[in-house]
Amino acid sequence: MSIENTLSEIRDINLNYLMLAQQMIREDKPSAIFRLGISKDIANLIDSLSNSQLTKLANAQMMLARFRFDDCSILNMLTSYNKDSALTNAHAVMLMANQPVEAIA
CATH class of the missing domain: 1.10.4000.10 (Flagellar transcriptional activator FlhD)
Incomplete structure (x- = not known):
């Protein structure tokens, strides 16, 4: 490209x-x-x-x-197969929500 x-x-x-x-x-x-x-x-x-x-x-x-995840564990939670994907996604969302808000500098 x-x-x-x-x-x-x-x-x-x-x-x-x-x-x-x-x-x-x-x-x-x-x-x-x-x-x-x-x-x-x-x-x-x-x-x-x-x-x-x-x-x-x-x-x-x-x-x-x-990307809002700097931690590989969050990416793994969102992409890995899990029987209870709703719970896994909710956990990942909670982890990302705890990250500080971005600001344009």
Whole structure:
């Protein structure tokens, strides 16, 4: 994959992520803050962005979304087969919820 294709894919992912995040925030802000792992200030900022601003932000040459698990055990819980997957997923969600909220620096 060429660098141009990679950057184009990143832009597409960023725009889709920002549009989904904005929709989630507008529909249910507390739930969106939890699910996206962002602060209330960042949620308010994303909510206030125009389509033009979303597009401009999506053009960053880096991924705006990131994995919320830095610990392999959480990834293993979410991907490994388990008879009680609902309990495993709930446990993983609780572990991720205890992680600090991300902020744009």
